[in-house]
Each structure stands twice: as C-alpha cells, then as structure tokens.
Amino acid sequence: MRGIRPLAVLGALAVALTGCGPGWGHDPDLPHIAIVSKGFQHQFWQAVKRGAEEEAERRGAGVTFMGPPTEQDVEAQLNMLTNAIARQPDAIGLAALDSRATEPLLRQAEEAGIPVIAFDSGVDSEIPRTTVATDNRAAAALAAEHLAGLLGGTGTVGLVVHDQTSGSGVDRRDGFLDWMRANAPGITVLDPQYGGGDQLVSADITKAVLAANPDLDGLYASNEGSAVGVLRGVAESGHEDLVVVGFDSGRAQLDAVRDGTLAGAVTQDPIDMGRRLVLAGLAAMDGEELPATVDTGFHWYDARTVDDPALAGVLYQ
Amino acid sequence: MTATDTTDTVDHPARRGGLAGAARARLQQLLALASLLVIGAFFSVASPFFLTYGNFTAILFSTVVIGTLAVGTTLVIVSGGIDLSLGTGMALCAVVAGVLMVDLGLPLAVGVPAAILFGGLIGLVNGLNVTLLGIPPFIATLAMMLVAGGLALVLSNSAPIYFTDVPGYLDISTGNLVPGVDFPNAVLILLVAAVVAGLVLSRTVLGRHTYSVGSNEAATALSGVDVRRVKIAVYVLAGLFTGLAGILISARLGSAQPATGMGYELQAIAAVVIGGTSLSGGRGSVVGTLIGALIISVLNNGLQIMSIPQEWQNVILGCVILVAVYADMLRRRRRG
Secondary structure: OHHHHHHHHHHHHHHHHHHHOOOOOOOOOOOEEEEEOOOOOOHHHHHHHHHHHHHHHHHOOEEEEEOOOOOOOHHHHHHHHHHHHHOOOOEEEEOOOOHHHHHHHHHHHHHOOOOEEEEOOOOOOOOOOOEEEOOHHHHHHHHHHHHHHHOOOOEEEEEEEOOOOOHHHHHHHHHHHHHHHHHOOOEEEOOOEEOOOOHHHHHHHHHHHHHHOOOOOEEEEOOHHHHHHHHHHHHHHOOOOOEEEEEOOOHHHHHHHHOOOOOEEEEEOHHHHHHHHHHHHHHHHOOOOOOOEEEOOEEEEEOOOOOOHHHOOOOOO | OHHHHOOOOOOOHHHOOOHHHHHHHHHHHHHHHHHHHHHHHHHHHHOOOOOOHHHHHHHHHHHHHHHHHHHHHHHHHHOOOOOOOHHHHHHHHHHHHHHHHHHOOOOHHHHHHHHHHHHHHHHHHHHHHHHOOOOOHHHHHHHHHHHHHHHHHHHHOOOOEEOOOOOOOOHHHHOEOOOOOOOEHHHHHHHHHHHHHHHHHHHOHHHHHHHHHHHOHHHHHHOOOOHHHHHHHHHHHHHHHHHHHHHHHHHHHOEEOOOOOOOHHHHHHHHHHHOOOOOOOOOOOHHHHHHHHHHHHHHHHHHHHOOOOHHHHHHHHHHHHHHHHHHHHHHHHHHO
16 A cells, blocks of 8 residues: 555664664763753854763763754753653753753752753752853953953943843953953943844944944954944944954954954853863762862953964864 | 544545545544654664653653644644744743733733733734735735734843742643642643644534635635635634643743744644645644644654754654655545
C-alpha cells in the first residue's frame, strides 16, 4: 500500500539518526554538564559554547549546549531546561532569560541533586552554586578610563545604553558614570540615552544628541548594537572628530576600530566564560565550595591591538 | 475522542466515496498516530531517560501552548483560511490578562474570561477584515500579527508583567488537579479545549459548514449557507483559543512576556499540517492536529534528551514536516 511509504521514509530517517548517534551526543561515561544558554546562533553564545567544549575536552568531561532562537523565547528555554534535567546530567549551566519563571525548575534540579551554575547574568535564587559572569561595572569603568584618557581629561561626553532595566544595562551605565564622577572632574557627562540595543534606534538617538550638543567630544555605547548604531548616527550627521568607545565585538565594531571611526572598545571574554563555567560545574559536582561570583574578565582593544593574536580568542566576528 | 471520525465529513464532490473514503480518512489518522508511536519507540530505545513518567508529563506540558493554538486554528484552516496572528495575539492576550489582574487588580474570575474574550475580539476583527473588506486571510492576519505584537509592547511598556501577586493564577497551568499527582492542569485544559473544538467541527452545523466552505466555497454559498458568517465564526473561535493559550503560557511563565509569540503561529500551522489537515481547506481533524503537535514536541524532547546538536534538531524537524506533507499529497494524487 502506497500510504505506507511515508512511514518507511520516517523509518529510514530514524535508522540514519541511530547511525549518527555515537558521533553526536556525548559519551555517557564522562561527567556531563548540560548548558542552557540565552541564545544559540549569536556569535557571543557560540564563543561561550566553544570555550566550554574546549575546556570539557581538556578535563575529560562532556558538555551539551542549547539555547532558544531569540532572547524573548522564555517558554522554549523552560522546555530546554526541563529536557536537560530529564537527562540527569552531573551539573547544569544556566543563563536564565527570566529568573522567576525558572525558579520551579531550579528547585526540581536541586531535588534531583544536580548542581546548577548560573552564567552570563545572575539568577534571583539561592539555588545556583555560583555565578560565572563579566564584571560589567569594572568593564564599563575601563571604557570610561580610556575615553577620558583619549580626551585628555576635558570635554563633554554622552552615553547610548542598551537597556535601563536589565542587570547588564544598569551596570554598564553606572560603572561608566561612577568612574567619570570619581576620576574625571574636567569631563561633563550628559544624561544617558537608551536605544534598546537596536542599531537604528541608537543611530537616531545619537543624531538627536549631536543636534542638541554640537560641541560634544565623545560618546560611549554599551553593547554591540548600540555601538554600531552610534557609529552610523555619527557618520550620518557628519561629525568627524568625535571620540567613540564601544562595548563587545562583532564584525562591524572590529572594522570600525581598524578604520579609526571607533577609538576602541571593551570586550567581554565569552570563551573564558565557557571555560570557567565548565570548571565551576566540575568543581560543583565534586562537592567543592565555590565563591559567590566568578569574574570572567574583559579586555580593551583599539587599532593597535585589534589584530593582536593574543586577543584573537576574545574578539568574535 | 469524539473527533476521530471527523475527517472528510464533507469533501470535494468527486470524492464522496462513501465507505472507501471513510476508510482512507481513518488510515491517514492511523498513519499520523503510527508515526508518533514509531518516533516514541525509537527514542525509548535510544535513551534511557525518555520513557519515564516525569518525561511523559514534560512532553505533554511542552505541547500545551502550541497545541492550544493549533487546535483553534484547525477550524480556520479547514475553512480554507489561515491565521498568522496566533502567536503575537497570544502575547497580547497574556498582556491584557496582566493589565486586568495585576495593574487593575481585578479578580481571577473576571480577568481570565476577559482575556480569553479579548482573543475572540482579535478573531472577530480578523473575520470582519476577511469577509466584509475581502482582504485575503494571509494579509489580514499578517497585519493583525504586527498590530497585536505592537499593542502587546504598548500595553506592557515593553516590560514583562509578573503575576506574583495574583493568587491562584500560576496554578491554572502548573497546579495539579489531584494533589500530589504530577499532572499539570494545563494539559487537562488542552484536552478539554480539544474536545470542544473537535465537537464543534464534527457534531455541529457550523462544523459541517466549515468543511463545506473549505472544500467548495461557491457551491456552499449557492446552497444557501451564509459563508461570511461561517468564516467570521471560525476566526472568532480561533481567537478564543488564542486567548486561552495566552492564559496558559503566562500562567506557566508567571509573567506576560510582551515580546514573545512571533513564530508560534508557524509551529501551530506545522502541527496542523503534520496532523493531516489540508492547507487548501475542506479536510482535517482536531485529533490529527493534537497528534501533529505531539509529534513536534516528542521530536524536540527526544532530540534534546539524546543530546543531538541543536543545529541538527531543526533539520530533522523540517524533514518530518516534509514527510508529513508528502504523505498528504500522495493521498490527494490517488484521489484525482
């Protein structure tokens, strides 16, 4: 009967899948860390994945890495976390999109005796054994220090920040403002503007700031989307002698640093984040005490250092 | 479930093959069910973690939102229409629930029905746009997808609304009807919703007219049926299910996430198609849709439990959809 044919195709698919099985998946004899991230295909998360896989390989462990298609897909992330717990890994790494929605599943993991390591941003819960993340305040202070240095300690600067509610947005804003207030009395800082990390919105904001402050000397952008938007806004409004510093990397920012339109940027170290996540997971499954937070480092790069092999690992395209 | 024998209640005139037709309809549903069982059996052998009670409820729980949307939109698709506003419409209904119960402090008994009715209102607008204005369903509901997604952001100030202070709200999805037995209420609600949709489609005049409009709109109109009223009714029903999905997702997450929902409509449509409902209308069943939704969540769950790299999970899911549609085409070719 011809109706059977689709079933046969499905069967063939299943057989093919079994054939691929051993090459895929993870070795069941190794300690296994299931990582549930905030995203998957973005360069930042791929770099975290790479760092985690490299470290796991070195330590004789196995990792699996999954994440929802967008950072709005809270439900998809919950399903992934549910499935990760069902697989009974030895530890779980979690970058929660919404801490509160995650809480019941965290309790489930705790009951199952699976230690949880938070990464990228903290989780509002007692359950994670530690949080592996960038110290965004310190990183933003480094950006402020470089901007002040480039301006010789005098002038007026503006901020285009990606978000005023998330932890990373607040920390990257306040780290910058606090450093300027404490160390750069000659620099006037305008009120922060928020562009949602959207390139076009950030570009429009930048043009408005420049229209209102024609004598502006410098701009700081708090993430990749904001920085690309600021650069676009500066270019469209024809200001040439403005000093712009950015955050994170990505192709557009790297190119802008090379051609001089971006003076430099602070980048997080997602590969190091992946590595330290695995180390924390292995330590947690051995019952070791962990510090409340693990700082995964950040680096300043500019035209001189952008192609330095030492930074190749942290600058993602 | 009563909807088992609904497929092909009415079909192209050339196809009213009596017993043979009914047998083929059953065969299609059996095929979908058999696929589900084959996939399930495969994962049971492949991973020791798949066939456990905890994982069984996890799969059902993860089917709830897409399943509810898919069940509702089955009616629209059987009538020959399409609804792309399901996903963001769901987010908007969740936000409306949040505004009513969190911001305005209305009780659960008012807020929940109001949010579901709001979904019906979205459906009514879709239905009127399609019938009175004559806008093709694809365009009308695409526009509504954008409007609803935007309104969800406007009403919520682009921030999640948390239901922490609404007593009992989270239990709608995560509670258990029988205390101590781990079986989420949301799954029961999906089953009840599916029975209702199945009954509407198989046991009511509206259901018969829906099949009829989907298979031959002109002939149905000539036979004296008010086609416009049928179409408006199916969009309103789909909208009510969208509202219900909005309640279920926000009760599970503990918050209304205004930016979520985009893409859910395509997953729901995929579930409908895998379940054997024809995108050109006139044919399909709610039971098939449920099986289709289950196939998607079993695949997602099983592939993740087997630690298949995420890139490949979508490849495999896509292949399954191709196989399902291919099966549908084979049946139609046979018929012609």
